[in-house]
Amino acid sequence: QSAxxxxxxVSGSPGQSITISCTGTYNDVGHYxxxxxxxxxxxxxxxxxxxxxxxxxxxxxxxxSGSKSGNTASLTISGLQAEDEGDYYCSSYTRSNTWVFxxxxxxxxx
Amino acid sequence: QVQxxxxxxxxxxxxxxxxxxxxxxxxxxxxxxxxxxxxxxxKGLEWVALISYDGxxxxxxxxxxxxxxxxxxxxxxxxxxxxNSLRPEDTALYYCAKDRGxxxxxNDGVWHYSYYGMVAWGQGTMVTVSS
Numbered sequence: 001q002s003a004x005x006x007x008x009x010v011s012g013s014p015g016q017s018i019t020i021s022c023t024g025t026y027n028d029v030g031h032y033x034x035x036x037x038x039x040x041x042x043x044x045x046x047x048x049x050x051x052x053x054x055x056x057x058x059x060x061x062x063x064x065s066g067s068k069s070g071n072t073a074s075l076t077i078s079g080l081q082a083e084d085e086g087d088y089y090c091s092s093y094t095r096s097n098t099w100v101f102x103x104x105x106x107x108x109x110x
Numbered sequence: 111q112v113q114x115x116x117x118x119x120x121x122x123x124x125x126x127x128x129x130x131x132x133x134x135x136x137x138x139x140x141x142x143x144x145x146x147x148x149x150x151x152x153k154g155l156e157w158v159a160l161i162s163y164d165g166x167x168x169x170x171x172x173x174x175x176x177x178x179x180x181x182x183x184x185x186x187x188x189x190x191x192x193x194n195s196l197r198p199e200d201t202a203l204y205y206c207a208k209d210r211g212x213x214x215x216x217n218d219g220v221w222h223y224s225y226y227g228m229v230a231w232g233q234g235t236m237v238t239v240s241s
Binding site: 003034035036038045046047048051052057087089091093096097098099100101102103104 | 145147154155156157160167169170171205210225226227228229230231232233234
């Protein structure tokens, strides 16, 4: 159960768009459209932003969008806001009937 | 508001046991797969266990397999995690999370369960394993 690969950190200025990548293998990201993205603020529980690669749960902002190509999924945040600062995690279902998370990406809004 | 509520936090010695619980709130518990996910202090998220909507299918992360047991009681809208042979590395904030749905497919009596992703999380309950 190797973790998915995410960049350790990304940054952007208010109003810009940024993309966070999440790379797995054919046994997880590349095999299923069951990739999710989560946002976690300091001292807070994770909050779902995207599930099934592109879908947003009720209450999630439409500034967050997801995509996938091959073994890599991506989260794009448009119109970056100061409140978007925090940690972002991806996860994927696997062929072993398990789930695996990425190591997390720290987003800094400059 | 759809939000699981965890309980059972505690400080235990290595080798001892602890049971966590998660109560469903704002949704029809029996219709959804459920998960436990943990986060060690200052670390990332780690998937611990899953259970199907009817409790027939379970699976575990390699680090807890054989020591932890996930179960559910749909008549009481409760999810549990029995943790045995606890180790210091099990020290973490444990989250309960709800799947997007719950379904199965198959034939000839062999069922496969579908899982879609964790769409609602609780606030977590802290487990500390220390001598």
